[in-house]
Amino acid sequence: MAANRSLGRDIVIYLATDPTVSIGGAFTNPTFTKTTFLDTLDVLITHDLPLRVYKINDGRVRIQRTQDPLLPGAYEVESDGHMEVIDAPYYKRTSSTTSSLSPSGRVRSFPAAVRNRDRRCVITGLALTQRELLLQRWTGYDAAHIFPVALESMFHNYNFGELVVLDDRDGSVNSPQNGLLLRKDVHGLFDQYEISINPNDDYRIVCFLDDSLGLAGRQLDTICRDIEHPHHVNDNIIFWHFQQAVLANMRKAGEPVFDEDIPPGSDTMNAILSGPAPAERMEFELSSRLGDVMRAQGSL
Numbered sequence: 001m002a003a004n005r006s007l008g009r010d011i012v013i014y015l016a017t018d019p020t021v022s023i024g025g026a027f028t029n030p031t032f033t034k035t036t037f038l039d040t041l042d043v044l045i046t047h048d049l050p051l052r053v054y055k056i057n058d059g060r061v062r063i064q065r066t067q068d069p070l071l072p073g074a075y076e077v078e079s080d081g082h083m084e085v086i087d088a089p090y091y092k093r094t095s096s097t098t099s100s101l102s103p104s105g106r107v108r109s110f111p112a113a114v115r116n117r118d119r120r121c122v123i124t125g126l127a128l129t130q131r132e133l134l135l136q137r138w139t140g141y142d143a144a145h146i147f148p149v150a151l152e153s154m155f156h157n158y159n160f161g162e163l164v165v166l167d168d169r170d171g172s173v174n175s176p177q178n179g180l181l182l183r184k185d186v187h188g189l190f191d192q193y194e195i196s197i198n199p200n201d202d203y204r205i206v207c208f209l210d211d212s213l214g215l216a217g218r219q220l221d222t223i224c225r226d227i228e229h230p231h232h233v234n235d236n237i238i239f240w241h242f243q244q245a246v247l248a249n250m251r252k253a254g255e256p257v258f259d260e261d262i263p264p265g266s267d268t269m270n271a272i273l274s275g276p277a278p279a280e281r282m283e284f285e286l287s288s289r290l291g292d293v294m295r296a297q298g299s300l
Contacts, residue, residue, distance in 0.1 A: 005209065005254030011070065013041070013250075014056070015085075016078035023085045024250045027209065028072050031217030035065045035201055041077060043246040049081030090247040090255055093148045093191055110174040111143030117231050118181035122221040123195070123205055124213070126183060142187040146178050146237045163234050176231040180224060186213065192257050196245035199235045206242070208249035 009025035024044060026032065041051060053063040056074040063075070077083070115138060120127035128137075147155055152173040155161060161172035172178075182190060189195045194209045197220050207216035224233045248255040 005249050005257060010072035011037075012074045013044075014074065014076050015045070015083060016076050017083070019076060024252050024254075026250050028070055029207060029211050029216055030069050031204075031207070031211075032070050033067045034063050034070050035067060036198065036204070036206055037070045037075075038063065038065055039198055039200055040206075040246045040250055043243050044086060044250055045077060045083050046086045047079050047081060047083040049079050051083065052078050054078070085251065086247075088243070088247065090244060090251075091148070091151055091154070092255070093150065093193075110145075110176065110179060111138075113176035113231060114143035114179040114181050115141070117176060117229060118221070118224050120181065120221065120223065121183040121186060122180050122224045123186050123190075123197075123215055123218065124183055125218070125221055140184055141181055142184055144180050144182045144187045144190055145173065146180060146233070146241050147173060148191075149173055158236075158240065160234070160237055160240075163236055165230050177234040178237050180220075180233060186215070189213075189215075190241075193241075193245040193248040193255075194257070196242045197238050198242050199238045203238075206245070208245055 006025065008027065010028050011026040012022050013024050013026075014021070015023055026037070026040070038051075038053065041053065045051060054060050054076050055063065055071070056076050058073070063070075119133065121141060128141075131137075147158075147160065155173045155178075160178070164172055164175035164177040180190075186195070195205055195207050195215055198204050198206050203220035203225065205215045205218045205220070220233075220238075225235075226232050
């Protein structure tokens with residue numbers, strides 16, 4: 001069964017052009033600031049002139065870009081120009097752990113490069129000890145793709161391939177500039193778009209659901225975004241992930257959170273087909289697994 005991202009929302013959003021129908025919402029937390037809210041609205045709403053946002057029944061006080069926490073309530077968005085909810089596609093994804101550790105020689109260089117650059121979880125800041133580095137013991141960490149491997153063809157559609165430095169053995173989606181070293185539990189949240197990074201707000205971590213790990217408001221570690229490093233993470237790719245997280249969590253009722261904890265020996269196909277959006281998820285699963293096989297064959 002998939003989780004419903006909209007349950008318990010305490011922020012509701014309306015357009016002034018149709019104030020009776022909610023276009024989506026969000027959850028407050030002490031680090032979900034007014035700046036964060038305005039940045040998410042710039043993703044959620046297409047507009048040709050600036051947006052103005054007001055808290056309904058609060059004296060028409062305009063929301064300004066500050067680091068003050070956003071208060072629960074209903075908010076109305078208006079503009080002097082055209083505005084509407086964005087119809088950009090949301091791309092479902094599953095954990096990228098398996099793809100990152102594909103037997104393909106070309107893909108194996110991806111985690112090596114990301115580990116060598118980061119040497120810590122770049123969201124929590126938890127660094128490996130000297131002994132762990134000496135032993136190359138990465139047990140609690142994953143080299144996570146920001147843009148998923150299963151959507152490799154779309155990586156080129158976004159022209160991201162032109163923005164990254166490539167290893168001779170890798171496809172562009174496996175550039176370390178499309179990767180972050182994350183603690184395994186953080187990686188799961190990142191792949192499900194429960195957390196993301198806003199590069200337009202000092203690389204702050206945004207938590208869209210419950211912040212049980214205390215990640216919201218932290219900043220992405222500078223070690224992975226040092227522009228002097230040839231493999232520094234790419235801001236455009238990070239922002240793509242942030243956009244997807246906004247669509248997943250805030251547009252209308254949000255997108256389902258898939259349960260990936262399918263026990264060994266279970267009927268995986270039945271679990272997928274009995275869940276939400278079965279056709280789309282099955283297509284994604286097959287694309288992901290076929291992509292791994294093709295990459296492995298390409299390295300022979």
